[in-house]
Structure formats: structure tokens, C-alpha cells
């Protein structure tokens with residue numbers, strides 16, 4: 001039987017300061033890249049300029065530990081789950097990060113956030129589809 005795999009995707013609000021943004025993003029992405037490789041966690045991180053959204057997949061234990069670290073990281077706040085669950089195979093071959101600020105992406109994240117508040121699913125599904133496209137994730 002194949003090893004158990006889970007995924008977790010979320011949105012959050014950046015707490016990074018404008019003045020130190022390039023180096024702060026570089027530090028975050030460099031450390032995450034190394035650790036994700038070590039934990040065999042794959043997926044995609046998007047930074048919109050004001051928010052983050054990320055899709056991660058891996059073994060349950062590794063994903064749980066990483067999730068705890070991410071949820072308590074003070075470089076962002078209001079970490080809110082978009083979707084999570086078990087999967088039978090990986091969608092992503094690797095982990096990618098796109099950190100170029102984008103009004104298009106930020107609007108999609110804001111719409112997903114209000115969707116989550118109102119319990120409607122349209123904005124959440126749209127953002128999940130965007131994550132899938134950015135990460136070259138398989139359906």
C-alpha cells in the first residue's frame with residue numbers, strides 16, 4: 001500500500017514590513033525550500049503583496065509539524081484553512097514559491113477570505129484552482 005499522504009491549504013495576512021520585504025521574503029523562501037525538501041513536503045506558496053496562500057502535501061506527521069510551525073509564525077496572522085484532507089497521490093513534484101506582488105492574486109485571496117466568512121464556496125474554489133495552476137498541480 002502507498003504511504004499515507006495529506007494536504008493542507010490556507011490563506012493568511014502578511015506581517016512583513018515594506019522596508020525589509022525583499023530580504024524577509026528571501027529568508028523565508030530559502031529556509032522553507034530546504035526544510036520542505038528535507039521533509040518531502042511539496043506544493044506552492046504565493047505572496048500577493050499583502051497576503052499569503054499556500055498548498056502543501058506530504059506525510060501526515062511531517063505536514064502536522066510544519067503546519068504547527070506555520071500557524072504560529074509571527075510573519076503572518078489570521079492563518080485560515082481553505083481545504084485539507086487525505087490524498088491518494090501527490091499533485092506536486094516539488095515546492096515552488098511565487099513572491100511577486102500582484103493585485104490579481106491579492107483580489108483572489110480577499111475573495112476567498114470573504115467566502116470563508118460567509119460560508120460560500122465560490123471564492124475558495126477559485127483560489128484553489130489558481131494554486132493548482134501556479135503549482136502545476138495535477139487534478
Ligand SMILES: Cc1cc2nc3c(=O)[nH]c(=O)nc-3n(C[C@H](O)[C@H](O)[C@H](O)COP(=O)(O)O)c2cc1C
Pocket residue numbers: 012028031032033035036045052054066069070071073075076
Ligand atoms: C507564509 C509562510 C509560509 C511558510 N511556509 C513554509 C514552508 O513551506 N516550509 C517551511 O519549512 N517553513 C515555512 N515557513 C516558515 C515556518 O513557519 C518556520 O519558520 C520554519 O518551518 C521553522 O524552521 P526551523 O525548523 O528551522 O525552526 C513559512 C512561514 C510563513 C510566514
